Amino acid sequence: MPEPRFRRRKEDRPQEITEAALAAFAEKGYAATKVDEVAKRAGVSKGLLYLYFKTKEDLFKAVIRSFVVPKIDELTAIIDSSELTSEEFLRGPFLDFVKTLPGSPISVLVRLMISEGPKHPDLLQFYWENVVSRGLVALNVILERGIETGEFRRCVVHDLPHLFVMPVLFSVIFKLLFEKHCPDTDQLIEAQIDLLIAHMKGEIE
Amino acid sequence: MPEPRFRRRKEDRPQEITEAALAAFAEKGYAATKVDEVAKRAGVSKGLLYLYFKTKEDLFKAVIRSFVVPKIDELTAIIDSSELTSEEFLRGPFLDFVKTLPGSPISVLVRLMISEGPKHPDLLQFYWENVVSRGLVALNVILERGIETGEFRRCVVHDLPHLFVMPVLFSVIFKLLFEKHCPDTDQLIEAQIDLLIAHMKGEIE
DNA sequence: TCACTTGCTGACCCACGAGTCATTAACTAT
């Protein structure tokens, strides 16, 4: 009895295809990745891929949406389930979380957003609303909590939670481009957080 | 007497073409830019472009090289011609210089490097040696000078001059992607420099 | 077992854009 030439698995296909696409985009970038190549990686014909995704661009958007949102959900879940003080939280779970980002598959998505984002305003909108904005809000919650409990004094940092994100973005990109010359990203991120906390706790200069 | 159909201007063509290419790449990215389009912008035929640049990739590399090096030369020139203390220098000329970067045509090159860099290792090598590395060295010079004169105490910042560059890269990218939601990049950069200087001057916590 | 639905295939089409080259016309030197 011969193995069937293929199996019908309508349920699993989309995820298998987006996973293959993520891997392919990661290696070659969006433009240089051929749809045929993605299909091959997913063990599927090009025709089938086009049954699930109308165009290559459509596939791209699906990739972004499906991998990035779970990641930010992770962060907000950590926050909600935590009873730590703000400083403990920033030095503990938050630090651990952001340290994992450079070098993870997620960093690939950042590169894709930078490369292709400007061509897809709707995607940028989505990314803003569901990732960046939510991340900044989450940080604000922590920082405000820190003021209420008297841990932190109010200062410029509370208007610029971006200061906490900077080293992560920097590390992701630096590692991507200059792996060989990249500083210890854990140390970089940690140093920045130390700096910020010291400033928020610190005496008025 | 009719205007000549074209003029022979061997000397000026390469620069005119790279300028046109920079503008085109800025708008559409590398892959989506057609060579024909670059030629049109430069007021030149595609054939001529191929007289000066062997391939599209060759043109791309020329663009990076010719616009990015002068910019870093600018920075090192400022350093050499300055007799200020380290703090004055960082808060004065250095701050002014980096503030101009987000939103300048140079920021486009950063995006191009991120998008296309991984496909061109030799270009990355060039960029590292002639831009990033030189920039970091320049910063180190300033910071060391600050220690010698007793302005600064030695701390983690001296091992991570990257901390000064982070907000610039962050601003460039943030502005590029989320113009609408972008914080005041001047303020962000300034805040980071304040933070770092305070820490370097500061009492041991 | 047989008709029927539908997930899946892969050969095909064709727009598109990188790179070529035979030809032209602007300069130059004598």
Place this chain on the structure above:
DNA sequence: ATAGTTAATGACTCGTGGGTCAGCAAGTGA
């Protein structure tokens, strides 16, 4: 003037890759 040189043109080729579709075979139900 005029012959020689070369900057410059633009119509062409040709590989490539996104997208299609007629047909096939795995599942389904009676």
